[in-house]
Amino acid sequence: MNPIDAADQLPRDADETDLIRAAQAGSREAFHRLVDRHQAALFRLVIVRTRSRMDAEDIVQDVFFKAYAKLDRLKRNAAFRSWLYQIALNKIRDYYRRRKVRAIFGSLEEIPEYDLPESAQSPAGGYRQMARKAFWQEFYQMLNLLAKMEREVFLLRFFDELSIKEISRTLGKGESTIKTHLYRALRKVRERADRFDLKMEV
Amino acid sequence: MAPDAHPHLNSDQLLQAVVSENELTRDLRSHLNRCATCRLEVDRLARRFNAIGRMARELSPDALGRVRLPDRRRRFFLGRRVGLRPALGMAVAMVLLLMIALYQPLGHRSTPTMPAMPDTAGLTPEAEAQLFAEIQALLHNPLPNDYQNLFGAEERFGDVQDLTDFIVPDVEAEAEEELSTSMVKGTA
Known part of the structure; x- marks a missing residue:
C-alpha cells in the first residue's frame, strides 16, 4: 500500500x-x-x-x-x-x-478592539467588552515593565503554558537562563499582579 | 514532630520556588516540604500568575478559519497563490524578456557602441586646461589645420558668388546698376 x-x-x-x-x-x-x-x-x-x-x-x-x-x-x-x-x-x-x-508592546493606543463573540449592544456584552479592554490594558502595562526576554519567557510560561524545557527549546537558550529570566520577570510583575486581580474583580 | 528551625522563605525565595523548586538550596527545599505556610504562599503566587495567563487565554479572540494546505495543483508566486497555467505563462514571459535583454544578432553584428573616451581623471590641471582649449577650438572651427588653406577664402567665395549671379541674377543689384547707368546717360 x-x-x-x-x-x-x-x-x-x-x-x-x-x-x-x-x-x-x-x-x-x-x-x-x-x-x-x-x-x-x-x-x-x-x-x-x-x-x-x-x-x-x-x-x-x-x-x-x-x-x-x-x-x-x-x-x-x-x-x-x-x-x-x-x-x-x-x-x-x-x-x-x-x-x-517601535516595539512588540508599544503604546496603549495600539491595542486593537478584538472581535467579541457577545453583542456589544446588550448590557452584558457592553460590560464584558469594557472588562476585556481593561484587562488587556492592565496586561500590556504589566508586560511593559519587563525586558524583551523576560516578557517572552513570562508569556511562554504562563500564557502559552510551555514548560521550562519547552521554552528552552523554543528560544534556543539554556534552562538556567530561562529560569533566571522568568525569576526576574516574576519579581517585576509581582506587585502588579495584585492590582491585576483587583481590577478584574471590579 | 520537631519544630522547623529554618526561617520561612523570604519573598524572593518564594518566587524562586514558583520558577523551579530545584533552584532552592537543599535546606530551603526541605523547609518548603515541611512548612505549610510557605507551601501555601508558593501555591498562591503560582495560582496568581497562572490565573493571569488563563484569563488572557480566555479573553483572546478565536481564529476564524481553519488552516488548510493549498490545493496540490496550485503553486505560489510572490507569496500569492496562483494556478499552474498563469505561473507557467509568467515563467515563459520572463524567459522571453531575458532573451530580448541578452539578444546578440547572428554574424557578430553587435549593436554599435560608443568609442572609448579618453580617461581625463588622471590629467594634471595644465593638461586639462589644454584639453579644454582644444575642445573649444574644435567647437569654433572643426576643420583640421591641414585642410584650412586648401582654397583661399576670397577666391572660393568669389567664384561661387559669380556662378550664383550668373544663374540667379541679383534683382536689386541689377536695378541699382540700371538706375546708375540711366543717371549717367541723363547727365551726359
Whole structure:
C-alpha cells in the first residue's frame, strides 16, 4: 500500500508522534489533524504579540505552511510544539522587522478592539467588552515593565503554558537562563499582579 | 514532630520556588516540604500568575478559519497563490524578456557602441586646461589645420558668388546698376 494512503488510515485519536510521522511521509490529512490540534493555541500566541487579527491569521497560516514544507527537518517528534512555536516567534520577529513597529508592546493606543463573540449592544456584552479592554490594558502595562526576554519567557510560561524545557527549546537558550529570566520577570510583575486581580474583580 | 528551625522563605525565595523548586538550596527545599505556610504562599503566587495567563487565554479572540494546505495543483508566486497555467505563462514571459535583454544578432553584428573616451581623471590641471582649449577650438572651427588653406577664402567665395549671379541674377543689384547707368546717360 502507498505510505500516504496508509497514513490516512490513522485512527481519530492517533498519537501526535504517529501523525507527525505520517505527515512526514506525505499525508496531508495527518498534517491537517496536527493543525487542528495546535491552531487555536498558535493563534493566541501570535495575536497576543501582534495585536492584529488579520496579521495573526496570515502569520499562523505561514507558520503551518512552513512547518509542512520543513517537516522532514524535525528530528525529535516530541518537540513538535516547541518547533512550531519557534517558527511562529521567528515569523513574528520578521513581521515586526518588516513593519518597523517601535516595539512588540508599544503604546496603549495600539491595542486593537478584538472581535467579541457577545453583542456589544446588550448590557452584558457592553460590560464584558469594557472588562476585556481593561484587562488587556492592565496586561500590556504589566508586560511593559519587563525586558524583551523576560516578557517572552513570562508569556511562554504562563500564557502559552510551555514548560521550562519547552521554552528552552523554543528560544534556543539554556534552562538556567530561562529560569533566571522568568525569576526576574516574576519579581517585576509581582506587585502588579495584585492590582491585576483587583481590577478584574471590579 | 520537631519544630522547623529554618526561617520561612523570604519573598524572593518564594518566587524562586514558583520558577523551579530545584533552584532552592537543599535546606530551603526541605523547609518548603515541611512548612505549610510557605507551601501555601508558593501555591498562591503560582495560582496568581497562572490565573493571569488563563484569563488572557480566555479573553483572546478565536481564529476564524481553519488552516488548510493549498490545493496540490496550485503553486505560489510572490507569496500569492496562483494556478499552474498563469505561473507557467509568467515563467515563459520572463524567459522571453531575458532573451530580448541578452539578444546578440547572428554574424557578430553587435549593436554599435560608443568609442572609448579618453580617461581625463588622471590629467594634471595644465593638461586639462589644454584639453579644454582644444575642445573649444574644435567647437569654433572643426576643420583640421591641414585642410584650412586648401582654397583661399576670397577666391572660393568669389567664384561661387559669380556662378550664383550668373544663374540667379541679383534683382536689386541689377536695378541699382540700371538706375546708375540711366543717371549717367541723363547727365551726359
